[in-house]
Amino acid sequence: QVQLVESGGRLVQAGESLRLSCVGVQGDNKMWAMGWFRQAPGKEREFVASISRSGGRTKYADFVEGRFTVSRDNAKNTMFLQMNSLRSEDTAVYFCARARIPIRLTPAEENEFNYWGQGTQVTVSS
Numbered sequence: 001q002v003q004l005v006e007s008g009g010r011l012v013q014a015g016e017s018l019r020l021s022c023v024g025v026q027g028d029n030k031m032w033a034m035g036w037f038r039q040a041p042g043k044e045r046e047f048v049a050s051i052s053r054s055g056g057r058t059k060y061a062d063f064v065e066g067r068f069t070v071s072r073d074n075a076k077n078t079m080f081l082q083m084n085s086l087r088s089e090d091t092a093v094y095f096c097a098r099a100r101i102p103i104r105l106t107p108a109e110e111n112e113f114n115y116w117g118q119g120t121q122v123t124v125s126s
Contacts, residue, residue: 002027009120022096
């Protein structure tokens with residue numbers, strides 16, 4: 001069984017930073033790529049970032065524009081998303097997910113992930 005739990009979301013002002021965490025409380029995720037998605041009110045869930053199982057490769061959505069950094073600590077079964085220069089349009093529920101196929105380096109499509117956390121709310125006030 002695999003269980004992912006996100007944390008770190010809260011209300012911040014535009015321009016501030018947040019660090020989200022995704023802990024694998026059940027199951028060992030080191031053999032799978034991981035990813036972050038987000039869903040804003042009234043919108044579909046969208047890809048934010050993904051990281052290969054070793055952490056050596058990453059992929060980002062265009063809207064990130066160098067503001068976010070995804071990383072992982074396999075010894076702690078944890079993935080992070082450092083978000084800087086936050087904007088009001090970054091307001092969303094952020095989800096972490098584990099890739100469906102172990103060999104996929106940096107997946108970016110929702111159907112490439114088969115385990116999801118419950119999400120953590122990030123609200124950016126302007």
